[in-house]
Amino acid sequence: MKLHGIEVVRVEVPFRREIGTAAGTHRTRPLLFVRVVAEGAEGWGECSALEQGTAVDPALGAVERALADRGVRRLLDACAARGGHLPEGAEVPQLFGSGAEDRVLAATFEMAVWDAGLRAQGRSMAEALGVAPGFETMPVGAVVGIPAGRDVAVVRAEVDAAVAAGAARVRLKIEPGWEVEPVAAVRGDHPDLVLQVDANGSFRGDEEDVAALSRLADFHVLCVEQPLPPADLVAHAQLAKVLPLPVCLDESLSTTRRVHDALRNGACAVACLKPGRLGGVRATRSAHAACAEAGVPVFVGGFFEAGLGRSSNLALAARLSQEATGLVSDVGSPSEYLVPDPCGYPAVVDGWVRVRREPGVGPGPDEEVLAGLAVRRRWYRATYT
Numbered sequence: 001m002k003l004h005g006i007e008v009v010r011v012e013v014p015f016r017r018e019i020g021t022a023a024g025t026h027r028t029r030p031l032l033f034v035r036v037v038a039e040g041a042e043g044w045g046e047c048s049a050l051e052q053g054t055a056v057d058p059a060l061g062a063v064e065r066a067l068a069d070r071g072v073r074r075l076l077d078a079c080a081a082r083g084g085h086l087p088e089g090a091e092v093p094q095l096f097g098s099g100a101e102d103r104v105l106a107a108t109f110e111m112a113v114w115d116a117g118l119r120a121q122g123r124s125m126a127e128a129l130g131v132a133p134g135f136e137t138m139p140v141g142a143v144v145g146i147p148a149g150r151d152v153a154v155v156r157a158e159v160d161a162a163v164a165a166g167a168a169r170v171r172l173k174i175e176p177g178w179e180v181e182p183v184a185a186v187r188g189d190h191p192d193l194v195l196q197v198d199a200n201g202s203f204r205g206d207e208e209d210v211a212a213l214s215r216l217a218d219f220h221v222l223c224v225e226q227p228l229p230p231a232d233l234v235a236h237a238q239l240a241k242v243l244p245l246p247v248c249l250d251e252s253l254s255t256t257r258r259v260h261d262a263l264r265n266g267a268c269a270v271a272c273l274k275p276g277r278l279g280g281v282r283a284t285r286s287a288h289a290a291c292a293e294a295g296v297p298v299f300v301g302g303f304f305e306a307g308l309g310r311s312s313n314l315a316l317a318a319r320l321s322q323e324a325t326g327l328v329s330d331v332g333s334p335s336e337y338l339v340p341d342p343c344g345y346p347a348v349v350d351g352w353v354r355v356r357r358e359p360g361v362g363p364g365p366d367e368e369v370l371a372g373l374a375v376r377r378r379w380y381r382a383t384y385t
């Protein structure tokens, strides 16, 4: 497939409601898409970066600059070296480096090039990954943030709504001083709910923290996710030895190498893998293989994706679930947090969602929806053709 050019599209989509985490509050979701236009097919990639970066994940603005500075050029050069033809999706991550922005770019371009190839072949991502019958329908979980003013009634109402919608698992965001109270309240309301907590690295691991986090075991919390800042795997390994509930890592697992390090150190008993952060689907499958070998269950985490990125995560979660674990991935509908989702997503029915069978990775952004939102577009023509 000869490449004609690459379009970069940035669009601002409002969140349905403010998203509060220990790392900050998000009101809108700027989304960045790339479209590769080739002879006979085109494909879309969705960038996972959020507006505000963290210690681990680059901000969307930084990724957008890297995209313009070198991302687009890398793919154009790779095509030029192949007589104008697109590389295979599997080759795309190799065009990028190991830094945080490059990993996001690798994931975005891998998706776009793979999407174009699958559309040309008339194959779905699930088919290409080998999602087996019986694994095509995934349970949906919910994430409940830290409410303004730490109002426990708000958390209880959100959990009630998620459970009523069929959520198979709820992950509560916690931070120091806001852990036992919401967990106790939710457990009181829902004795059998599968409950996880996510601290986004906000604890320090002192005696007070250990005491508070240990109490969560009394409420049958499945695991505590990213209790400490992401850089310190050794501290997580030490904490894991004294906590009476499993430690899950998320932000610490920024590269496949870090996943190997965490497994070797005993720093995580559960892993949240994020394709956008790790550098794409193939990098995530490699990280998953290491976790499976170590007996560490995995779930696929999200970055408030639109329907395209989430469809990719859904097909991947379906495939990974064949070698793991029963944990619930973040595969709920983007319409729960974006108004509107510019891409669309399969309907969630009674807490279950079915992987797409249409050709490609997922639905690209709809032109009519884009027309109603604040959009910036730039076209890079492949000049060698």
Ligand SMILES: [Mg+2]
Pocket: 198, 200, 225, 226, 250, 251, 272, 301
């Ligand atoms: Mg997390």
